[in-house]
Amino acid sequence: MQAFLEILTMPDNIPIVAMLGAVVFLLGVWLRQALKHDKLLEQGGEAAVAEEMRK
Amino acid sequence: MSDATKPPVATAEPSDGLTTWPHLVRVEFLVALAAMLVLTVWSIVLDAPLEEAANPNRTPDPSKAPWYFLGLQELLVYFDPWIAGVVVPLLIIVGLMAIPYLDRNPAGNGYFTLRQRPFAIATFLFGFLGLWIIPIVIGVFCRGPGWNWYWPWESWDVAKTVDLRNVNLTDLLGIRDATAATWLGGLLLAGWFGLGGVFWLWQRKSLALLQLGAARYAIVAFLWLSMAGIVVKMALRLALNVKYVWVSPWFSV
């Protein structure tokens, strides 16, 4: 466990940890948006999606 | 008097009428401010590494490329340097550039969706996450001295012995003669990419393939099968210690 934390907190590895966090977070944002839009596409087509994106 | 002689009318970009100043500039300013804050704090708290002076007589073990190339260095375990270091990067660059010309699906232009573009999204995430990000993570956290596998919690002080019983695919199939091995290995490789042709024969009437056309489909099939082929070769190596799928007098894959 010690070795793991050592590697994880090396200054040169922090960007990679940050990148992994960013990728997970942003893919979450994308997935939420994509699923919401998929529902809207069934109901109202692209116009409904355009309306939601403007909010 | 035809329209060709009149100067073209500039068409306005679509707009909601929101003025750039202040709305867009405000967003940009706030994001830039936050980013500069993060960067400054980060630069005060964490120091960039500076190891001992360059010494041509002492190679560090493991000797790692910069982290953004560790994905390619991880490939060196499974492929020869000219494939992992030259062919794959070139394929990645050319493949990425070709995406807009290979994707004929008009849906999803300018908004997030999953239902309208499942193949494109699945392929891209497979490549980006599976074949780029994950190998980088492995290269950073799971590779120690001798490029052996060390779990992140394992200390690098413990030496590991390397299993060197590598065989070729044709050896596994019982072929001993070199010429026969070259022919069979080449056939297997051609067969793998031939799967693209089989798929075309099966689905050539489908809307997606009709939209693509033969040339685009051939390129998509080649790139997709190459990506999948990398994973297959990795699996063969890990499970059966296969070193080469095809051995020839000129080069081996």
Add this chain to the structure above:
Amino acid sequence: MKTPPEGLGRQLWRSIFRHRFEDLPRNRMLQITSSVFLHLHPATVRRHGLRLRFTWGMGGLSFLTFLVTVVTGVVLMFYYRPTAQWAYIDMKNLQHEIPFGMIQRNMHRWAAHAMVILVWLHMLRVFLSGSYKAPREFNWVIGVALLVLTMLLSFTGYLLPWDQLARWAITVGTNMAAATPFLGHQGPGASLTGVTERTDLRALLLGGPQVGDPAILRFYVLHCVALPLMAVLLMAVHFWRIRKDGGISGPPPPKGE
């Protein structure tokens, strides 16, 4: 009736800023169109383009980190000599003697790493939003070229501290070039073209058969001059094309807009 002469302050201000400051639509437009820094933006935008949940801000952040690396890089250039004899000593000097030297170096390195990551995330966002589809195909190609330049900028800079990490990372990286088919002395087909350790692609990159003084100077020039110039050129095309292709991507506007 004679008007009073224009005040000095007023004349100074009006000569620089070509717009008034009352919050009128005309002044809002002029803020953008009359500024060399801002005029690449359109005067009006679509509302969804402001939403970070759509753009993630990644393109702009990539540009920001590029600017940070340029500014910090210029500062670092005052204190660094690209030779095997002095590079490492100058790095030590920068970190321990020069006031704020360590922060400058840190900011340069972390902004550089951040830029690589942000460019990847920008590519991810553009792909997931389908913003590479017609008419924006060529801008995507320019973007991939910028991605390659970003990675090369990072790679050439990695060597310059000339410590063990730098020297051997670049050795590993350039050894791949030695394996190029026909052009590398350890690649397939080397016997056909007759390239040697001194005349192959890797030797071209390093200025010789080893990673040494010629490599440092070569990478230094690439890192500080050649690659940034190419990057700026391609960025100009990249930003220009955004306007020409119709502004920020988005779903088709409803009829009548």
